[in-house]
Amino acid sequence: MNTKFYFFSGKGGVGKTTMAASSAMYFAGQGKKTLIITTDPASNLADVFEQKIGHKVTDINGVPNLLAMELDPDVATAEYKERTLSPLRGLIPVESFAVLEEQLNSPCTAEMAAFDRFTDFLQEPEYDVVIFDTAPTGHTLRLLELPVEWSGVIEKAAKEGDGGQTCIGPAAALAESKAKFDKAIEVMRDTSRTTFIFVLRPEVTPIYEAERSIAELLKLKIISQELIINGIYPQSACDNPFMLARFAKQQEFLELIKNKFSVPITLIELEPQEIKGKEQLAKLGKKLYEAPINLKDYTPVKIDRGADTGTNNFPAIDERIKSLLSPNDSKRRTIFFAGKGGVGKTSVAAATALWIAEQGYKTLLLTTDPASHLSQIFEQDVSDQPTLINGEKKLWASRIDPVKATNEYKEKILVEARKKYDAQRITAIEEELNSPCTEEMATFEKFIDFATRKDFEVIVFDTAPTGHTLRLLELPIDWSKQIEIKTFTSTGETEVDKITKSRFKEVIDMIQDINQTTFSFVMYPESTPIEEASRAMDELLTIGVPTSLVVANFILPESIVTNDYLKQRKAMQEKYLAEMDRRFTAPIVPLPLLVDDLIGKEKLKEAGYMLYGKQ
Numbered sequence: 001m002n003t004k005f006y007f008f009s010g011k012g013g014v015g016k017t018t019m020a021a022s023s024a025m026y027f028a029g030q031g032k033k034t035l036i037i038t039t040d041p042a043s044n045l046a047d048v049f050e051q052k053i054g055h056k057v058t059d060i061n062g063v064p065n066l067l068a069m070e071l072d073p074d075v076a077t078a079e080y081k082e083r084t085l086s087p088l089r090g091l092i093p094v095e096s097f098a099v100l101e102e103q104l105n106s107p108c109t110a111e112m113a114a115f116d117r118f119t120d121f122l123q124e125p126e127y128d129v130v131i132f133d134t135a136p137t138g139h140t141l142r143l144l145e146l147p148v149e150w151s152g153v154i155e156k157a158a159k160e161g162d163g164g165q166t167c168i169g170p171a172a173a174l175a176e177s178k179a180k181f182d183k184a185i186e187v188m189r190d191t192s193r194t195t196f197i198f199v200l201r202p203e204v205t206p207i208y209e210a211e212r213s214i215a216e217l218l219k220l221k222i223i224s225q226e227l228i229i230n231g232i233y234p235q236s237a238c239d240n241p242f243m244l245a246r247f248a249k250q251q252e253f254l255e256l257i258k259n260k261f262s263v264p265i266t267l268i269e270l271e272p273q274e275i276k277g278k279e280q281l282a283k284l285g286k287k288l289y290e291a292p293i294n295l296k297d298y299t300p301v302k303i304d305r306g307a308d309t310g311t312n313n314f315p316a317i318d319e320r321i322k323s324l325l326s327p328n329d330s331k332r333r334t335i336f337f338a339g340k341g342g343v344g345k346t347s348v349a350a351a352t353a354l355w356i357a358e359q360g361y362k363t364l365l366l367t368t369d370p371a372s373h374l375s376q377i378f379e380q381d382v383s384d385q386p387t388l389i390n391g392e393k394k395l396w397a398s399r400i401d402p403v404k405a406t407n408e409y410k411e412k413i414l415v416e417a418r419k420k421y422d423a424q425r426i427t428a429i430e431e432e433l434n435s436p437c438t439e440e441m442a443t444f445e446k447f448i449d450f451a452t453r454k455d456f457e458v459i460v461f462d463t464a465p466t467g468h469t470l471r472l473l474e475l476p477i478d479w480s481k482q483i484e485i486k487t488f489t490s491t492g493e494t495e496v497d498k499i500t501k502s503r504f505k506e507v508i509d510m511i512q513d514i515n516q517t518t519f520s521f522v523m524y525p526e527s528t529p530i531e532e533a534s535r536a537m538d539e540l541l542t543i544g545v546p547t548s549l550v551v552a553n554f555i556l557p558e559s560i561v562t563n564d565y566l567k568q569r570k571a572m573q574e575k576y577l578a579e580m581d582r583r584f585t586a587p588i589v590p591l592p593l594l595v596d597d598l599i600g601k602e603k604l605k606e607a608g609y610m611l612y613g614k615q
Contacts (some may be wrong), residue, residue, distance in 0.1 A: 003195045005122065005187060006131045010199040011209045012341005015230040015268075017528075018275050018284070019199050020133035021048045025278065026285030028066035032128035037069045037121055039134050044340070044528040045070050050277050063278060067127075071117055080113035119184040189221045196224040201231045202253035204597050205346075205373045211260065227265040228288070229257060234269050235301065237565035242557070245595045248303035255300040265295035272568035274526045317613035321587060324518045324548055325356050325458070325612070331516045333361075333458045334451065337551075338536065339522040340529045344553040345369075347598035347607065348522050348591065349462035350377050350397075354601065355608030356458050357395035365397040366450050367462040368443075374399055374462070379600055384446075391601065396456070400446045409442035451507045512544040520549040521584075525576035534583050550588045551611065552580060557592045 008020040017038070024036040035057065038045045045068055046053045051061055055072035121130055188194050198214065200206035214224045232254075238247035257265065266288060275284055327333045337349040346367065353365035364386055367374050374382040374397055378389055384404055386396040417426055450459065511517050519540065523529035537547045555577075561570045580588055589611050598607055 003191075003193050004127075004129060005194040006129065007134060007188075007194065007196045008132065008199060009134045009196065009213065009224075011206045012343075013529075014199045014201050014206055014342055015228075016199045017044050017048055017133050018281070019197070019228055019230065019268075019288070020131050021045065022275070022281045022284035022288060024066055024068070024129075024131050024285075025063065025281045026289050027129045027131075028060075028063055029282065029285070031065060033065050033067075033126070034129040034131065035067045035069070035121070035127045036131040036133060037071060037118075039071050039118055039132060044532060045133060047528050047531050048276060048281070060278070073113070076117045077113040080116055116180075119180050122184040122187045123180065189223075191223055191225060195226065196222060197226045197228060198224055199228045199230055200257075201342075202229055202250040202257065204253075204599060205376060207253060207257060207260070208373060208376060224263065226263055227257070227261055228268060229254065229265060229295065230268045231270045232267055234565065237272075237563055240560050240562045242560040242595060243562075243566070244303060246593075247301075249596065251300040251303065254295065254298070258295050258300070267293040267295055267298060272565045273572055274528075276527055314609040314614040317615055321549070321589060321612055322359070324587075325352065326359065327361065327457050328515045331513075332454065332456065333518065334461070334510060334516060335458065335518045335520060336461045336463055336511075337520050337522055338463045338533075340532045343522045343524055343529050344551075344591075344598075345522045346373060346377060346462050347604070348551050348553065348611070349460050350374065351598065351604045351607040351611060353395055353397075353458075353460040354389075354392075354604050355612050356460070357392060358605070358608070361394060361457040362455075363395050363458045363460065364450075364453075364456040365395065365460045365462065367399045368447060369462060377599055377604070389601070398450075400443055400450075402443050405446045406438055406442040409445055410438065448507055451510065514546060514548060517545070518548045519545055520551060520586075521547060522551045522553055523580070524554040525552060525573040525580065527576065530576060530580055530583065537584070547584065547586045550580065550584045550586050552577060552588055552590045554593045555590045 006020070006023060008016045008023070010016050017040075020036060020038075024034050028034040036045070049060055049068065052058070053068045053070045055070060055075040057067050057069045060066040060068055118132075121132070196217065198210045200210045210227065217224055232250055233243065233247045235247060238244045254267075268284070268287065271280075273280075275281065325333065325335060335349075335352065337345045337352070339345050346369070349367075350365060353363050357363040365374070367382075378397060380390050381387065382397045382399055384399060384401040386398045389395045389397055414426070414430065453459070511519075521533040521537065523533050533550075540547065556566065556570050556573055558570075561567055577588075591607060591611055594603070594607070596603060598604055
């Protein structure tokens with residue numbers, strides 16, 4: 001494709017940033033003035049290019065024509081507030097200005113500000129190529145839906161005349177934004193100007209997510225034109241039964257992908273070392289665009305995988321680790337698993353929840369990730385209500401459904417409002433609730449509901465990728481502060497405010513108490529997951545949340561290191577395991593690379609025994 005705008009999307013951890021960065025290097029090398037911008041709040045772009053970037057357009061050192069930017073939601077929010085308020089200072093009554101300023105203190109404004117800045121780059125005339133390295137799929141879909149939703153909200157509010165209001169200000173003041181959003185929608189739908197590329201690995205959940213996400217984009221009239229299959233094992237490196245079994249499984253998935261998708265599909269082999277730095281990115285860019293391996297020209301290899309290579313060699317239970325996963329002093333235990341997309345959070349969370357339930361504790365596994373695959377992992381339907389896992393007596397699972405949560409939240413607000421207000425005020429509240437911001441608030445409200453439940457002894461949270469998890473955990477504190485501000489700037493604290501503040505305080509106290517909460521990071525031993533987790537650990541400490549546990553995933557077993565390729569990968573892992581040990585004071589629990597994906601209860605139970613031991 002020879003377009004101006006390129007979007008790289010897909011499940012976390014599939015290599016989106018690497019593919020986006022190598023593409024940027026290639027286009028810049030062709031003499032095109034190229035900008036790469038990341039919309040991921042937990043960006044690794046600076047790590048990949050090995051230089052500071054930040055929330056400003058920055059030249060990439062030593063690469064003519066290449067510039068980069070990491071969109072910072074906090075900075076974007078401050079810029080958005082100032083841009084909105086500045087023209088109105090002194091022009092509207094002080095009381096009206098104070099109301100607008102209070103509206104913009106809402107955490108919802110952060111979402112608005114981020115995508116407002118994102119749409120700026122779809123208007124860029126000065127670059128030949130603009131590449132978007134996006135957040136993991138669920139949040140990318142949300143970002144792409146927002147211009148469509150906000151354009152409709154502003155248009156509807158404007159039709160009401162001078163009094164037209166949205167939750168982020170008067171419709172008249174947002175007319176310029178509507179024009180920008182409409183143009184952004186037009187550009188994203190135009191295949192002559194925009195190319196959407198999904199990156200995935202030959203595994204169950206990335207394939208499922210790519211298929212689902214492509215269908216969601218079609219609803220927005222956005223067409224995905226290409227796929228990149230990343231992380232394929234070279235056949236020459238698979239010279240032992242374990243690696244041969246993994247290679248065979250990948251080949252089966254390549255056959256499935258070939259039959260399922262009709263777009264151009266490029267194959268990229270897994271390198272023995274991580275791809276990092278401009279030299280390696282440039283080499284990968286040439287592979288992608290000058291010597292691509294197309295799946296339509298590739299015949300997947302059919303191999304007999306042989307017998308399942310399970311193990312019964314489990315460690316004994318470590319009481320120190322067990323204490324981090326068990327209720328303490330009659331207080332419920334809450335466990336969060338966080339980390340970069342693709343590190344195996346959902347699998348580790350599910351294996352942990354099963355292990356805890358087997359210890360006799362009534363356990364709930366809850367996912368806050370909009371692109372979660374709990375249903376696929378447990379091979380049964382998991383809904384927004386706690387569902388007993390088949391064959392288990394102590395384990396339930398649930399997920400937060402953003403659409404259902406939003407509808408329930410709207411109805412709850414309106415039921416209360418109808419008891420107090422007249423029809424005109426109710427109409428105004430309904431309009432405000434139609435704002436896209438409502439979904440974030442509704443999802444957050446559901447999180448609070450689950451976090452304050454008392455009917456489970458242990459709750460295990462499988463969270464969204466790092467940046468979005470940090471936002472979720474910081475929201476109780478942000479909203480609590482906003483209620484404090486409201487108390488001093490309005491008629492006082494209402495009964496609803498008091499109840500809400502009490503609930504927020506309960507959650508804040510819970511996540512800050514190591515006797516109630518275990519905050520865990522999952523990562524694999526490579527640079528970007530470690531850097532991301534380390535930054536997140538430091539940020540969590542600023543809100544009083546310490547890290548108590550680290551899971552090191554996908555560790556190559558010594559017994560399978562039988563050739564130079566695997567020896568190079570093992571040496572790289574050993575280097576980064578030492579780095580993890582240096583950076584994190586919490587206990588580090590290893591989980592070896594397994595032959596198969598962790599799908600189904602038996603494999604999950606085995607992984608739990610590998611992690612935490614078996615009596």
